[in-house]
């Protein structure tokens with residue numbers, strides 16, 4: 001096993017969480033559509049293959065735009081999310097130990113901007129919102145890297161930094177992290193929401209703080225600790 005050089009993180013459930021376990025898409029849909037009904041139906045339709053991911057993003061974002069969504073409003077809404085305990089400290093420690101850090105997530109870039117203004121990440125693969133000069137939402141670019149695509153994002157990261165996948169780790173919590181956890185040289189299931197992720201992960205952590213993740217990565221010249 002080669003020492004890990006890069007650690008990629010999921011966001012919802014891994015770096016931030018919501019008291020009612022909602023993700024940022026649901027928060028925005030609830031704000032701009034008044035309930036989660038449409039949101040839940042779109043999720044079911046997407047899972048049933050009725051439309052692709054890009055279309056799903058477009059449906060939601062178009063609705064927010066038609067209701068005049070602004071960056072300020074959306075940033076306010078994002079505050080309903082909470083940082084996972086010790087997230088900033090853990091990322092800082094890992095960075096200090098020489099690891100490259102990245103995000104591979106189906107969240108909105110706004111969440112990263114609001115919660116991690118110190119920019120600890122070398123690379124962020126996520127959905128990007130576009131605002132005009134007045135702060136009005138005018139569009140979005142859907143990520144190609146959610147679900148199965150998360151594994152491709154890790155491949156791209158590895159290539160960009162001339163690393164092998166073996167030298168890249170991933171930390172995530174849910175079903176959309178299974179493929180990338182399998183692709184990574186070392187993977188951590190953080191408060192896993194599905195037994196499938198536990199099965200494929202090299203290490204499982206159940207904690208209300210991200211701090212135990214730092215214990216697994218003692219420094220980029222050393223191998224991570226297996227269970």
Ligand SMILES: [Mg+2]
Pocket residue numbers: 010011012013014172173174
């Ligand atoms: Mg997640």
